[in-house]
Amino acid sequence: MAQKNRLKYILLGLLKEKKQTGYDLAKSFDSDIGEFWNANHSQIYPLLKRMEQASLIDHELDTVGEKLEKKTYFLTALGQQSFEDWLKSPSEMGGAHDEFILKLYFINDARSPLLSTMISEQEKYHNAKLAQLQAQFKAKFPTDKEVQANFGHSLVLRHAIEREKGYRSWLEEINQTLEN
């Protein structure tokens, strides 16, 4: 995808919240934001360099132990501005990528023997996912105080939870249709 460089803005956003290393940034995609975007360190490190050349970010060198140097990146004024501009720009829609749905699209016979295993595989996955997200929400937002302090984060998690609930009920609906 030669897209609109969304990763750049994600990194700016993450760095705006807290100055951190490329390694830290890469880990961010393991939870929360990972529900809606992903990136590997091999994509992040070169991009950070380019962003620094573009004066969007800068870094300081911190030494851990004796030798290990790490680069802690932070936003410049230009980076701040660029990020705000992105937030204000209209959001582009679409881009859902779901391989299971892709497959379903091609199964036009409701009696296909493939359906039952495919669906139960999905149910298993999405049930686990839902449980995991709900646990995550409870852990991160136990009271309203945490929600207030991280409103955006909470909304995104809630969206992921709603998505999974919707997915699950859609799968159930399919099962019911199949039973008739």
Next chain:
Amino acid sequence: MAQKNRLKYILLGLLKEKKQTGYDLAKSFDSDIGEFWNANHSQIYPLLKRMEQASLIDHELDTVGEKLEKKTYFLTALGQQSFEDWLKSPSEMGGAHDEFILKLYFINDARSPLLSTMISEQEKYHNAKLAQLQAQFKAKFPTDKEVQANFGHSLVLRHAIEREKGYRSWLEEINQTLEN
């Protein structure tokens, strides 16, 4: 995305349903399947060539009018097999790309003045989208007969509809939270 060549399987699936040209295939992404994947003709034409070299598909030349030649592609036995194998393989999860949610993630102050316009922009879009999808469903699947004949298609559309409903109620939920 150096992914798992999902487009290849989509093209195989579409060609399995009906032999058609690259141009036709490109148009398929304007509706239905476009809810879950997209591709341009500039990606499709070269891929068709490679798929033909790999003996997954073959083509016949049809002449339209006096001069215009079009290549009508169809599956080979190998292509059939490759497609069936894909259907049977486990589906990989994740890959939702939603720029609006990405932005929300970074708006951690519930009082941000950006929120209201962003949300109403989204409501407008998703309401329109929902209406469009529902109209599409009614047009393509007016009775149970059509659903039976194109079960997979109907499920995918239903999923898109459920997705939009979920999105809408999530946005409403946000509005309610904001009013307090």
Next chain:
DNA sequence: GTCGTCATGTAATAAGTTACATGATTTG
């Protein structure tokens, strides 16, 4: 002292977008 994690990079390849380029046919 080794195993897991921290930490940073590059290279090769694949996938996807945008722009360039051309020409025929159909519809109004």
Next chain:
DNA sequence: CAAATCATGTAACTTATTACATGACGAC
């Protein structure tokens, strides 16, 4: 006869994945 659509392709570029490569630090 002009505009929309049909039809096919290439080129340049960006984005993303997988694999290769190295080494330090911390905990047990």
